Amino acid sequence: MRIVLLGPPGSGKAELSKKIATEYDLPIITQSSVVDTAASESTELGRLAAEARDASRISDELLLHLLRLQLPRMDLRRGYVLVDMPKNSGQADLLDSVLLDLGRPIDLVLNLEVDRDDLMERLVGAIECDSCGASYNMYVNPPMVDNVCDYCGARVRRRPDDYEETISNRLRDYDMQMGPLLQYYSLAEKLQRV
Numbered sequence: 001m002r003i004v005l006l007g008p009p010g011s012g013k014a015e016l017s018k019k020i021a022t023e024y025d026l027p028i029i030t031q032s033s034v035v036d037t038a039a040s041e042s043t044e045l046g047r048l049a050a051e052a053r054d055a056s057r058i059s060d061e062l063l064l065h066l067l068r069l070q071l072p073r074m075d076l077r078r079g080y081v082l083v084d085m086p087k088n089s090g091q092a093d094l095l096d097s098v099l100l101d102l103g104r105p106i107d108l109v110l111n112l113e114v115d116r117d118d119l120m121e122r123l124v125g126a127i128e129c130d131s132c133g134a135s136y137n138m139y140v141n142p143p144m145v146d147n148v149c150d151y152c153g154a155r156v157r158r159r160p161d162d163y164e165e166t167i168s169n170r171l172r173d174y175d176m177q178m179g180p181l182l183q184y185y186s187l188a189e190k191l192q193r194v
Helices: 013-024 031-039 044-054 060-073 089-101 116-124 163-187
Strands: 002-006 028-030 080-083 108-111 126-129 135-137 191-193
Touching: 002 013, 002 163, 013 028, 013 080, 028 031, 031 044, 031 060, 044 060, 060 089, 089 163, 108 163, 116 126, 116 163, 163 191
Parallel strands: 002 080, 002 108, 028 080, 108 191
Antiparallel strands: 126 135
8 A cells, every 4th residue: 555645734644644554554754754864864965955954945856866765775565655745746756756666656645635714723723832742722622721731730832823824824835836736646546535
């Protein structure tokens, strides 16, 4: 089973990928895990990966080199779950060529579709304990005492007032970026909307 999980921020990709990976004993592969692995190596490519990661600018060319090096080292016989990767149709084309060379092409692309109001509530309402990292949502499951963690009594962190606008912009950017990618996988008859 070789799956790509796509979806907007807050759609539950990380949680779903963990469930799929656990159920079928598959590795989870993300762009950040690929880049972080390379960045931890003391090579020229590792240095480039670290610089690109720190600048939040991973080029398609760099990603291709990293995938060509790392994917053959992974045990992909049973399959894999790619999360939030590829991020555009250019990356999809590169990824397809690497996976085809390995004899492990993508079987299925799941695009998680979530109501925008639900996403906004989930993302804007997210709050976290400064000390133990416990997660809450001020709309769905707030701490019992306002601004105080239920577990350790430390302060919980709220987002800045302009966070809603930032999230709205991220979702809009995501929609614009994903249109061509979803079309790419739709034409390849691998896309399923969930």
